[in-house]
Amino acid sequence: MTQHHPPQRKHPGEARLPAAVAVAVAVGLYATLPQGLLVAPRVVVPVLEVLLFLPLVAANPRRMTRENRWLRRLAIGLVLLIAAANATSLGLLVNALVTGKAEQGPRLLLAAGQVWLTSVIVFALAYWELDRGGPVVRTQRPRPQLPTADFRFPQDEDHDAISEVARGSSALSGWAPGFIDYLYVSVTNSSAFSPTDTMPLTPRAKMLMAVESVSALMLSVLVIARGISLIK
Template structure:
């Protein structure tokens, strides 16, 4: 274990500039696409394979640019990555809106299908907002590992590691200031999970207006899914 903060910084130089691994982001995106693909047809805004095919087309060049680690970033890369997240988010929110509309106006009778669909939408919501936070915070995953801290855009989120440098050594050695720690996709997915279950921030605080807006949209969508859709589905099953 490093004995001083200077030694900790030397030992952990921002992931050794290797960049964040590409696989977790691809896996999360493919899971979100698959969850949408298996929704009931009446919740889809287009033929079943149209949006998943579009999302796959957007994903392919992103993987080609950074096949193993996220170290290269261009304007086209940023536009493609943000567009992909926006398409997944919009299609999932529209599916949620259709599901709520059907519940209110059409009197859906198949409670089991409704329950499964609501869980698919909730899980996709967690994944896509986690991806959105990951893509936006501090300029995105490439900037967070490849750019010096003084050149990073303002942070959208404040993690506990960002303020732990004055704690006991075994905690402070892993802080942002001491070890040059930066959040990865798993950290943003955790933020998304806690926001979708607690309907509010927990240990990670939104700082920017866009982060607060996104977390508000996610919380409301999760609240509607949990209280209205799932409760209605369970009542139909009884």
């Protein structure tokens, strides 16, 4: 099969803003959860997340073009911290939905929405950080030197489509997935409980998508059951 490689050109780097907004939203959602869904004083986890995030922004304030071992570890550590905090809140929320009193219902349903949205963000961040070496590697290395892809996007196989579609393909335009693409993958996986147009390729990508789907399904079932119980 013929390999298509676009003309090599210096990529300006992925914009920092979309991922930064997502992190800020995740921090805010956690900080406003009911106290019963937190495992530490309200400000502890958000402050830790901000402390991890600030050096990442300082290193790449507008475009993501610089990376080293420590920045990479900080980025992964931030995702793990957000994920661990939200997973703990999810566990406490499940217990509260099952055992909580009726008067707690509306607040718990709102908290379920916060936990679900945070889950969508944290899995989007995980996909974004892991696929093809992360956001810096994806745009700053020549395509033949990229690590193995974790996800196959439609653009990765559109080079033989009609011309107006093929122009945007990875092979012909040099397209690389950005945070919004991974956020879309996370939203569709969390709402459809399965992949849609983007397929996981590696075991770690499949496991991450499986965990996201199962947790979203479990939360949806409990929220529906709780909502019905409030109607009675």
